[in-house]
Amino acid sequence: MNVLIVFAHNEARSFNAAMKDLAVDTLRAQGHAVQVSDLYAMGFNPVASAADFTQRRNPDYLVYALEQRHGYETGTLAPDIAAELDKLQWAELIIFNFPIYWYGMPAILKGWVDRVFVSGLCYGGRRIYDRGGLAGKRAMLAISLGGQEHMFGPDAIHGELDLLLRPIQRGMLGYVGLTVLPPFIAYHVPYLSHDARQAILADYQAHLARLDQLEPLAFPRMDDYDEHLRPKPAP
Amino acid sequence: MNVLIVFAHNEARSFNAAMKDLAVDTLRAQGHAVQVSDLYAMGFNPVASAADFTQRRNPDYLVYALEQRHGYETGTLAPDIAAELDKLQWAELIIFNFPIYWYGMPAILKGWVDRVFVSGLCYGGRRIYDRGGLAGKRAMLAISLGGQEHMFGPDAIHGELDLLLRPIQRGMLGYVGLTVLPPFIAYHVPYLSHDARQAILADYQAHLARLDQLEPLAFPRMDDYDEHLRPKPAP
Structure with missing residues (x-):
């Protein structure tokens, strides 16, 4: 299996870095091929802009998704995006390894999604969810949190963690057709002892x-929706 | 009233830009003072890193939130963060004006939150939600979407929009104590006629x-939680 780890942490000796190193070693020992996109080490640019296209469909007015489609079809995407797309197409499993910042991805990783999940290849029109462009590949979150497990749930202070992760797991990963495995979640990381971290x-x-x-997460199936993306009546 | 508009769009003549210009004009005509942080025009750096601190509490190992707290207390945050914090402290209402990218903020704006909502000033320990550091100020999202209104809801293809926005409205804005007003949502924007856009x-x-x-959105109240942030038994 080909595995891409997209890793985003600003401290090279962090717990997240230890998770990344462990995953590389473990998966390689299982016989898998592993590539890592270490976004901080790469100095990855997360800002979606006109500079992402070396040739424009419409040089006068930027509609980012339309230029993504044009850039993908004509092979004129910026080199850093094209390099990440090569890894994405090579991968059969993509692991996103990051600390939760404000109930989401650190901006450097959010921008990887903004720029690399290009219209045309990853989605487009009704090619979403189980018909998404990355259908057949798997993805998984491997994340750390400051909060403790009891702080998440229907009556808990921060609410249900699966709902907090929904924009990522369903809105990004499921949307482009990825089969999303249950996340691995490391709670309370900044406050743990060395031994507790080793246990995680x-x-x-x-x-x-x-x-x-x-068991993968469940997302909408396009057969259940009509051409306007309205739910079909129950049969 | 002092109003800060944090604006993120990569096309200066976009519909979002028209919303921003309209808000500036409308609010000034009402007698309010308005500042705009136009993140693309500013070339804002969204990447939270060691470079954000001109003096380090711990130069050997970066724990971003702890360095934020130290940087805020000692006045040694990077100048671009300090400038945004000045606007944030000046503002009584903050409007976040952006197109939804992947059910969240464009990375350039997510990074504004990552870097500017500093620990120490905006939150810390149990100073969250109604005890958050920005309590007393108001905030509001003004967003555009590609999807149509019927695509959001409990049985709709993309699920409930309020849940998709929860990480932003509750996890970012509510968390730091902001009173969050109902969002203004412009649906289906890329596909609309000029007249339909004028109506929006x-x-x-x-x-x-x-x-x-x-009516502001409802978030947890700290009086309902104990010192471990567990829900208190109902009285």
Whole structure:
């Protein structure tokens, strides 16, 4: 299996970096091929702009998704985007490894999605969810949180974690057709002892060893919606 | 009233830009003072990194939130962050004006939150939600979407829009104590006629004229949670 780890942390010796290193070693030991996009180390540019297109469909007025489509079709996307797309097309599993910032991805990673999940290849028109352009590939979040487990849930202070992750897991990953495996979540990381962190790393290793046994998340299926994307009446 | 508009769009003549210009004109005509942070025009850097601190509490190992707190307390945050913090402290209403990218903020704006909502000033420990550092100020989203209104809802293809916006409205804005007004949402923008867009702008102007009549969103209240942030038993 080909695995791409998209990694975003601004401290090279962080717990997230230890998770990334562990995943590389564990997956390679299982016989898989692994590439890492270490966004901070690469100095990845997260800002979606006109500079992303070396040739414009419409040089006078930027509609970002339309230029993505044109750039993908004509092979004129900026080189840093094209390089990430090569890795994305090569990968059969994509792991997104990052600390939650404000209930979402750090901006450097959000911008990777903004720029690399290009219209034309990854989605377009009704090619979304199970008909998305990346259908057949799998994805998984491997994240750290400052909060503790009891702070998430229907009556908990921060609400349901699956709903907080919905824009990412459904709105980004599911939307482009990826089969999304249950996330690995490391709670309370900044406050843990060395031993407690080692225990979480052991849990992560076990999670990586049983990926094929994990039940993917459920998302909308396009057969259940009509041509206007309205739900079809129940049969 | 002092109003800060944080604006993020990569096309200067976009519909979002028209919304921003309309808000500036409308609010000034009402007698308010308005500042705009036009993130693309400013070339705003959205990447949270060690470069954000001109003096480090711990130069050997970066814990971003701890350095934010130190940088705020010692006045040693990077100048671009300090400039945005000045506007944030000046403002009584903050409008976030942007197109939804992947059910969230464009990375350039997500990074504004990552870097400018600093620990120490905006939150810290149990100073969150109604005890957050920005309590007493108001905030509002003014956003555009590609989707149509019928694509959002409990059984709709993209799910409930309020849940998709929860990480932003509750997880970012509510978390730091902001009173969050109902969002203004412009649907289906890329596909609309000029006349339809003008009608939406008129609706936005009406929304801006009745801000004081809008019922804010409800978020957790810290009195309902104990010192471990567990819900207190019902009285």
